[in-house]
Amino acid sequence: MSTNRTASEERRAQILELLKHADTPLTGKEIGERTGVSRQIVVGDINLLKAVDEPIVATSRGYMYMNDSEGSGQIERIAVCQHAANQTEEELTIFVDHGVTVKDVRVEHPVYGDLTASIMVANRMEVKEFLDKITASNAVYLSALSDDHTHLHTVMADSEKQLDRAFEALRKAGILVE
Numbered sequence: 001m002s003t004n005r006t007a008s009e010e011r012r013a014q015i016l017e018l019l020k021h022a023d024t025p026l027t028g029k030e031i032g033e034r035t036g037v038s039r040q041i042v043v044g045d046i047n048l049l050k051a052v053d054e055p056i057v058a059t060s061r062g063y064m065y066m067n068d069s070e071g072s073g074q075i076e077r078i079a080v081c082q083h084a085a086n087q088t089e090e091e092l093t094i095f096v097d098h099g100v101t102v103k104d105v106r107v108e109h110p111v112y113g114d115l116t117a118s119i120m121v122a123n124r125m126e127v128k129e130f131l132d133k134i135t136a137s138n139a140v141y142l143s144a145l146s147d148d149h150t151h152l153h154t155v156m157a158d159s160e161k162q163l164d165r166a167f168e169a170l171r172k173a174g175i176l177v178e
């Protein structure tokens with residue numbers, strides 16, 4: 001059996017290394033520039049890497065490798081939220097201001113069932129980048145795809161107390177569904 005790797009295998013190994021060592025999410029364009037291929041080829045490579053269970057998530061800010069160490073010690077909770085599209089910034093800001101990272105959003109779509117999208121915002125700058133990206137690309141908020149805008153966020157923080165405080169603030173803002 002040959003141990004020679006093909007050029008595309010080499011490239012995928014290189015992409016994995018880039019993602020594992022990146023401090024910030026890397027866009028398909030950035031990865032393409034560093035590996036000498038088009039963004040389209042990077043997207044294909046990422047799909048193949050995901051297919052072999054590499055923990056890569058695509059966010060609005062780029063691809064991230066979910067290191068085990070990254071999630072260690074963090075407590076996860078699911079928030080059921082409902083708010084108008086123009087309250088998204090308020091909602092995400094409440095989370096991050098309480099030291100809570102918003103991992104993803106999930107909605108129940110009338111046709112497709114559960115849809116999940118990675119968000120991965122941990123501070124105001126990342127919230128702003130996320131919202132700017134949505135505006136710039138004319139994308140719809142996933143919450144707009146559910147019947148009544150109800151959506152679930154997986155959130156995480158270092159302590160239960162941070163999560164409790166964030167949930168309390170969301171309750172006051174009328175965003176939390178209970």
Ligand SMILES: [Zn+2]
Nearest residue numbers: 081091151153
């Ligand atoms: Zn939300």
